[in-house]
Amino acid sequence: MNLENTDPSLPTFDDCLKKIRAIDDTMELLSGKWKLSILSRLCYKPMRYSEILNDIEPLSGKVLSRELKDLETNGLIIRCVSGTKPPSVTYSVSDYGMSLRDLSDKIAEWGLQHRDRIRSSFKRSDL
Amino acid sequence: MNLENTDPSLPTFDDCLKKIRAIDDTMELLSGKWKLSILSRLCYKPMRYSEILNDIEPLSGKVLSRELKDLETNGLIIRCVSGTKPPSVTYSVSDYGMSLRDLSDKIAEWGLQHRDRIRSSFKRSDL
DNA sequence: CTGTATCCAAATAGATACTG
DNA sequence: CAGTATCTATTTGGATACAG
Secondary structure (H helix, E strand, C coil), rough: CCCCCCCCCCCCCHHHHHHHHHHHHHHHHCCCCCCHHHHHHHHHHCCHHHHHHHHHCCHHHHHHHHHHHHHCCCCCEEEEEECCCCEEEEECCCHHHHHHHHHHHHHHHHHHHHHHHHHHHHHHHHC | CCCCCCCCCCCHHHHHHHHHHHHHHHHHHHCCHHHHHHHHHHHCCCCCCCCHHHHHHCHHHHHHHHHHHHHHCCCCEEEEEECCCCCCEEEEECCCHHHHHHHHHHHHHHHHHHHHHHHHHHHHHCC
């Protein structure tokens, strides 16, 4: 028994694999627990290193450095140094990073409806 | 200097935090390198345990079991046992799991355009 | 066939101290 | 202030053997 579709209008297994690769590309960029969280905060307003560190409670400096570097390397955020002393470094979202905004909105949207679903299923099981 | 917006039509910082929590909810569900990959395959066709294992090369049985269990616990896939001997277990995507399809399409879409961007930036630097 | 249990290797995260 | 280096703790993954 072969459950694969044979209708040419439906996606082929090859389409499926292409999609998986594309998903992996995105997820690799966004992997790391904090990337989207950092990005969302920076979408709201530019922030300094220490500000982000204080804002995201259980986040160590080492991890933050790495996440920021990853995001910058991928062109999603911009690191801006004002050469004062003590130094001040401000991170902001690049135009390209902003192109993730629609996606992160969709992700958030699904999370919200999922939470509603969980809540209402609890209610049902309370009966 | 406070860079926060004060325009009431723009999102507040509280909106921003809510969004981040919603994103975390989604990402927690989809975390684990293989969840979306498994889900996408199952969207294409129902598959058996061993079939998935053979299909995704660098994936161990232990990890696959856990991922499948997670996905099932969250109601995203359905585990169907035909009590033959030897046993046969088929996994398929639930209606609820299908609600992730739009999202995973968006994720794939962004990945594709990102790949194009990378490629064209390589071309430019080759000049 | 479909898993689980165990053991071991590798990756990741936190804390702390330290540099420019 | 903005990081980096180091060490250690925790998490995660693979391989193998084994059970139902």
